[in-house]
Each structure stands twice: as C-alpha cells, then as structure tokens.
Amino acid sequence: MTSIQTVLGPIDTSKLGQTLSHEHVIVSSGGIPQIYPEFIKRDESINKGIARLSEAKKEGVDTIVDVTTLDLGRDIKLIETVSRESGVNIICATGTWRDIPRAFWNSTPDAVANLYKREITQGIEDTNIKAGIIKVANDKGGVSREGEIILRAAARASKSTNTPISAHTWAPERVGEQQIRIFEDEKVDLNKVYIGHSNDTTDIFYLEGLMDKGAWVGLDRYPGGREMGTPKWEERTETLIKLISDGYGKKLMIGHDWSVTLNIASNDTETSRNKYNPDDYLFIHRNVIPYLKNSGITQEQIEDILINNPKKFFES
Ligand SMILES: [Zn+2]
Numbered sequence: 001m002t003s004i005q006t007v008l009g010p011i012d013t014s015k016l017g018q019t020l021s022h023e024h025v026i027v028s029s030g031g032i033p034q035i036y037p038e039f040i041k042r043d044e045s046i047n048k049g050i051a052r053l054s055e056a057k058k059e060g061v062d063t064i065v066d067v068t069t070l071d072l073g074r075d076i077k078l079i080e081t082v083s084r085e086s087g088v089n090i091i092c093a094t095g096t097w098r099d100i101p102r103a104f105w106n107s108t109p110d111a112v113a114n115l116y117k118r119e120i121t122q123g124i125e126d127t128n129i130k131a132g133i134i135k136v137a138n139d140k141g142g143v144s145r146e147g148e149i150i151l152r153a154a155a156r157a158s159k160s161t162n163t164p165i166s167a168h169t170w171a172p173e174r175v176g177e178q179q180i181r182i183f184e185d186e187k188v189d190l191n192k193v194y195i196g197h198s199n200d201t202t203d204i205f206y207l208e209g210l211m212d213k214g215a216w217v218g219l220d221r222y223p224g225g226r227e228m229g230t231p232k233w234e235e236r237t238e239t240l241i242k243l244i245s246d247g248y249g250k251k252l253m254i255g256h257d258w259s260v261t262l263n264i265a266s267n268d269t270e271t272s273r274n275k276y277n278p279d280d281y282l283f284i285h286r287n288v289i290p291y292l293k294n295s296g297i298t299q300e301q302i303e304d305i306l307i308n309n310p311k312k313f314f315e316s
Helices: 042-058 076-086 109-121 145-161 175-185 204-212 233-245 270-276 280-294 299-315
Strands: 003-006 009-012 019-023 063-066 089-095 133-137 165-168 193-195 216-219 252-254
Touching: 003 089, 019 252, 019 280, 019 299, 042 076, 042 280, 076 089, 089 109, 089 145, 089 165, 109 145, 133 145, 145 165, 145 175, 165 175, 175 193, 175 204, 204 216, 204 233, 216 233, 233 252, 233 280, 252 299, 280 299
Parallel strands: 019 063, 063 089, 089 133, 133 165, 165 193, 193 216, 216 252
Antiparallel strands: 003 009
C-alpha cells in the first residue's frame, strides 16, 4: 500500500487506474487566473474542464497528472473543483516550467527546493492541497543557467521528499540526456525521473538510451504534428510500437499534453484546436489504442502503459 497525493487528498496507488501522464486543465501565465480571471474565462474553463473530463472518465480515464506550475498559471482551486465535479483524480505539480521567474535567476537550488518542498509537504497557496510531482522544463537550446538552478532544486526536493520528477524536454535536440546528466550529478534515483514530450522525436536510439539509464519515458504529446509538422500521430504510435517490441514496454507512459484553455504564445485558436483534436483527453482512447490493437499490441501491454507503469512510477 502506497499513497499518492491528489488534489482531493491522498489515495492508494491501486486507485489510480488508467492514468494520462502529462496533461493540464488550463495553461496560462503566472498569476493570471488569480488576478485577471476574465482573461482565461475562468468560470467557462471550469465548466469545460468538468464536461470534458467527465466524458473522459466515462470512456476509461481515471487519473490525469496535471503538470501546471506557477509560471504556467496554475490555479489550484480550479483544478480541485474540476477533479471533484468530474470524478477524475488529478495529481498536481510543484516545480517550474519554461517561464522561470526572474526572481529565481540569482537564487540557489536549495532556496528554490525549499519552496517546492513546502508545496509537497504543507500545501499550495492557502490550501492544504499537496503536490504529487515536481515539474521541470528545458527546451530548444538545452539547459540554460537558470534552467540548471531549477533542475538541481527539483533534484534536491525530490530526494528529501521522495517525490518523482516530470521533465518537459525538447527531444529533437536530445535535451533529456542533458537533464539526466544533472540528475545523476545530484544523485537522484533515475527510476523517479520521467522524461516527457519524448514522442516529438522518432530517434529510438536516444529514447532507449534514456530508459537504459533507468528513467521513464513519456510519449505524451498527442496528436502532435501541429506546429512542428512532424511526427504525425501515426508515426508517434509506430515509435511506441517499436519501443514495446524492443522490450521497453515497462518504462513507458502516455498522455496528450492537452488543456481545455490554452493562453500561451501559440498560433492555435479554439476552433483550430477543436479541429486538430476533437477528442481532447480521449484522443488516445479513440485513436491510438485501436491502432495499437490492430498492430498486435496486447491488452496486457496497453495496461502496462496506461495503468501499471504510472502506478509503479508513483510508488518508486
Ligand atoms: Zn505540458
């Protein structure tokens, strides 16, 4: 019996069920939901979140990991309401995404780690909702100086609280390898590290190398192929099939990186997003899983990716 913090309190990991490993309810910028709620249409976003996640629950989704941090406009009370009303468990995050506050740039890993630790052990904002995962992010160009402060802070908070880390990365430049080098330097158990957005590449050698080191790999951008042009969802799924066939099916997780409201620099409008992914949190269930089954992937192998691997990750 291991318990994991969700926004509605701790639950046993056996209750996680089908888990999408990297999602959001809303994505915005730090402070916007609290200070300018009209900008994210907060009430509408809550209703949309409840509607879409209730639908996802009906088709099998039990849990999502919402890796929205302060600088992505995390709104912990909004997430709590959406979880309560939709019935989907939501594990929320501490940590920092790509908009690293300038306040941290000349700080130290230990000072930032203390903030993360407080959100893991005591609570977020004025609630007692505790983070169940630590998010970090490094993108094109690799790990910057301030990015390194965040990685080391996450490593230290992870070690002192036994909390797993979810890394946003830029797979085409193999940034996951740089992140892992820093985690190794900090002596983090790589079995507690998830390298996400890994299906932005089809480089099997790179992906298997991450797993050979002990890290988990998140194929968590679906449908994909929107701004970058490649890989399309079918190619992403072929990569997943290849990794399973090579024996890596016990180190993989899956998700969409979806959100009902997206308010960051993006060419996408609501109409284009609906057209691009009319299934939102159910794209995997309605498209990827049938594709996997048609390709000879067994029910057991699918359950590893959706159920058993997230459970083991949170129990690590
Ligand atoms: Zn994301």
